[in-house]
Amino acid sequence: MDHYRVVWSLIETAREKAGGDSHRHARLLEKILRLAPVDTLPAVHHFFRVHLAKLNHWNILGPATIVGCGQSDDGFKDFRGWIISQGSEFFERMLKEPDCLADVPSEDPIEEWYFEFDYIPATIYEEDTGKEIPIFTVEDEDVIKGKPWSGESELSSRFPRLWSRFKE
DSSP states (O other): OHHHHHHHHHHHHHHHHHTTOHHHHHHHHHHHHHTSOGGGHHHHHHHHHHHHHHTOBHHHHHHHHHHTOOSSHHHHHHHHHHHHHTOHHHHHHHHHOGGGGGGSOOSOHHHHTOOOGGGHHHHHHHHHHSSOOOOOOOTTTTSOBSOOOOHHHHHHHHSHHHHHHHHO
16 A cells, blocks of 8 residues: 555654654654644554554564563553564564564663554544544454464574573
8 A cells, every 4th residue: 555655654764863762763753743634644543553463473472572572462562563663674574584683782672662653643633633533443453363382482492583682
């Protein structure tokens, strides 16, 4: 979809300007979205919900759990929002090779990978209109897809590089 390319472009532009600071990245995206017509914000919000649903997978929950972001629904959702915030290339790589998260430099992953990136469009919409943002159904968005893992031994074998970096 064309609007997906536009949203990815906005995310990536804000990310480049933020220079690696995730909080600044979120504020820059917010600034960009505040310039957009308010009637476009539901489509941006839908983009986030669709992409959060794609990341609602056991192969993403595993890395989130290893780095300390998968213990709660909110933590896992914010972790998935962080993945989206890294841009389309990283998003696609995480879907195909989630152990690649071991390559991301981070001193404190929970601090860097935890923020409410995906709430920005709804917040702006509600502030500007006084109404809740329209919600479009996203099929199976609350269902964790894929093959479940159980226990540390399975996590360590499924995500060996990530396990080695954060747990050994």
